[in-house]
Amino acid sequence: MRVALRTALPVSIVLLAIVLGVAPAAPEATEEWFSTGLYPRVQQLLTPLTNAVPFALFDLLTGVAAVALVGVLVGGARQAWRMRRAAPMLRALARVAVGAALVYLMFLLLWGFNYRRVPMTERLLVEPGAPLPEAVVQLGLDAAARLNALHEAAHGSAWREPPWQDAALRQAFTAVLRGLSDAPPAVPGRLKRTVFGPYFRWASIDGMVNPFGLEALANPDLLPFERPFVAAHEWAHLAGYADEAEASFVGWLACMRAGPGAQYSGWLALFWQVSSEVNEPERARLAAALEPGPRRDLDAVVARIRRSEWPWLQQAGWRLYDRYLRANRVEEGVRSYGAVVTLVLRARFADGWMPVRRGGG
Numbered sequence: 515m516r517v518a519l520r521t522a523l524p525v526s527i528v529l530l531a532i533v534l535g536v537a538p539a540a541p542e543a544t545e546e547w548f549s550t551g552l553y554p555r556v557q558q559l560l561t562p563l564t565n566a567v568p569f570a571l572f573d574l575l576t577g578v579a580a581v582a583l584v585g586v587l588v589g590g591a592r593q594a595w596r597m598r599r600a601a602p603m604l605r606a607l608a609r610v611a612v613g614a615a616l617v618y619l620m621f622l623l624l625w626g627f628n629y630r631r632v633p634m635t636e637r638l639l640v641e642p643g644a645p646l647p648e649a650v651v652q653l654g655l656d657a658a659a660r661l662n663a664l665h666e667a668a669h670g671s672a673w674r675e676p677p678w679q680d681a682a683l684r685q686a687f688t689a690v691l692r693g694l695s696d697a698p699p700a701v702p703g704r705l706k707r708t709v710f711g712p713y714f715r716w717a718s719i720d721g722m723v724n725p726f727g728l729e730a731l732a733n734p735d736l737l738p739f740e741r742p743f744v745a746a747h748e749w750a751h752l753a754g755y756a757d758e759a760e761a762s763f764v765g766w767l768a769c770m771r772a773g774p775g776a777q778y779s780g781w782l783a784l785f786w787q788v789s790s791e792v793n794e795p796e797r798a799r800l801a802a803a804l805e806p807g808p809r810r811d812l813d814a815v816v817a818r819i820r821r822s823e824w825p826w827l828q829q830a831g832w833r834l835y836d837r838y839l840r841a842n843r844v845e846e847g848v849r850s851y852g853a854v855v856t857l858v859l860r861a862r863f864a865d866g867w868m869p870v871r872r873g874g875g
């Protein structure tokens with residue numbers, strides 16, 4: 515009986531992980547029980563705890579996982595060698611499989627189910643179809659005009675404090691979340707350095723959320739005017755908006771309602787996004803619309819990326835992320851980044867850039 519239980523438990527853990535991995539998505543149910551139900555409550559508990567720790571918990575967790583993995587495999591191999599039998603090695607592999615299944619179940623329960631919620635385009639009033647190319651260029655020109663107008667105030671006033679201590683940005687973020695859903699609003703996370711910082715640098719990744727600690731990790735090289743938007747984007751992930759475009763949209767909306775420094779940061783990110791989606795002559799037209807101040811900032815971002823990136827690693831990194839997104843059923847993979855422009859252009863807004871929800875709810 516005890517032996518049967520000892521096998522039954524690990525086998526059912528692996529089976530459960532497989533079943534949840536392939537189960538058909540139920541977006542409405544997931545939105546209800548997880549993304550606006552269980553998840554925000556877990557986040558409100560976990561993020562304040564990880565905020566209290568100055569280092570990235572992610573580093574500790576990945577370190578412990580790596581040591582455990584090597585320990586189990588080396589132990590199994592040694593025993594197999596001593597006994598001249600394969601059984602100990604197979605047992606070690608089985609243990610690794612159970613461990614991986616547990617990690618996957620934890621991932622789903624702590625954050626990962628957010629990939630299966632109802633898409634923003636179905637919860638907000640969004641005009642169907644793609645925006646017209648002229649509208650995209652016009653958005654880039656609008657962004658350039660805002661950057662020109664905000665540059666002085668932004669550089670004069672902002673960035674003295676880290677984004678998670680910027681009261682205006684925090685309030686703006688909370689207001690946006692309240693506008694978007696009835697879930698309790700998420701707690702903003704401090705942007706932490708991580709031992710994976712060099713990898714972020716080489717692969718030109720701005721930041722990520724640790725799904726097991728619900729903490730925000732950032733590229734150590736981010737420039738002061740990049741940080742408010744990156745912070746708000748990661749906070750949107752912490753609020754359960756797993757999709758990249760949705761996180762950028764929420765982050766941008768929060769920046770729009772905050773002080774000039776954060777507004778500048780949001781418009782700069784949107785300008786960058788639009789510039790990457792238009793053709794060469796249009797890109798030149800957008801660049802020409804920038805005054806020297808914002809152009810210097812943009813050049814500084816380009817220089818930051820050029821200085822440190824390893825193109826092959828960047829491509830490999832994005833390919834890996836693409837595979838990760840597809841495994842989590844984001845059909846567009848990394849291309850979903852571009853959808854933020856569609857959301858900005860096609861969503862209906864009330865005053866102060868507040869998107870209008872569907873069904874008046």
Ligand SMILES: [Zn+2]
Nearest residue numbers: 747751758761
């Ligand atoms: Zn992101």
